[in-house]
Amino acid sequence: MKKFLVTLALGATLAGTGFAMTEGVENEAVKARMMVMDGVKNATGALGAMAKGEMEFDADKAAEARQALIDHAAEIPAAFEAQEMDPKSTALPAIWENWADFEEKAKALGAAAEELDTSAVEWVQAGMGDLGGTCAACHKAYRVKKD
Numbered sequence: 001m002k003k004f005l006v007t008l009a010l011g012a013t014l015a016g017t018g019f020a021m022t023e024g025v026e027n028e029a030v031k032a033r034m035m036v037m038d039g040v041k042n043a044t045g046a047l048g049a050m051a052k053g054e055m056e057f058d059a060d061k062a063a064e065a066r067q068a069l070i071d072h073a074a075e076i077p078a079a080f081e082a083q084e085m086d087p088k089s090t091a092l093p094a095i096w097e098n099w100a101d102f103e104e105k106a107k108a109l110g111a112a113a114e115e116l117d118t119s120a121v122e123w124v125q126a127g128m129g130d131l132g133g134t135c136a137a138c139h140k141a142y143r144v145k146k147d
């Protein structure tokens with residue numbers, strides 16, 4: 001339950017950040033992978049807001065967000081494959097030292113999205129913990145901590 005609440009808080013926070021994260025990023029490949037993550041963030045934010053009741057539940061919108069997550073998860077390996085860096089990037093070199101694991105974690109995100117039942121808000125709520133867990137697992141290993 002605690003994990004679930006944390007995820008909801010994360011979703012709400014992410015939904016509230018409307019600024020462009022790619023501002024000032026020089027490297028085009030880094031910008032492109034940030035855009036993929038931005039898509040992941042937006043879809044997760046929408047699902048989180050619906051799960052929390054901050055956004056009216058809409059099964060079509062939820063299904064769209066789920067599909068966007070599946071699509072973006074599939075884009076992650078190609079977007080990160082080249083070891084590109086930029087001062088604004090929060091990606092860790094460990095990604096390219098543990099490439100197979102990084103790919104596995106991208107797959108886990110896609111799988112959690114696949115498993116999400118978006119037909120009712122209760123099911124979205126039930127699946128958010130697993131979904132959020134896949135973000136956290138990858139960020140913990142492969143992204144600079146921002147806290």
Ligand code: HEC
Nearest residue numbers: 021034037041044089090091105106109134135138142143
């Ligand atoms: C397979 C690994 C992986 C998974 C899974 C993953 N992320 Fe990320 N994410 C990253 C990495 C690496 C970065 C840093 C990219 C950079 O700055 O170059 C990042 C960056 C971000 C950013 C900041 C975007 C930016 O401008 O850099 C957000 C927001 C984000 N992720 C949200 C999410 C959410 C929400 C989920 C889960 C639904 C998720 N991520 C799942 C690896 C992952």
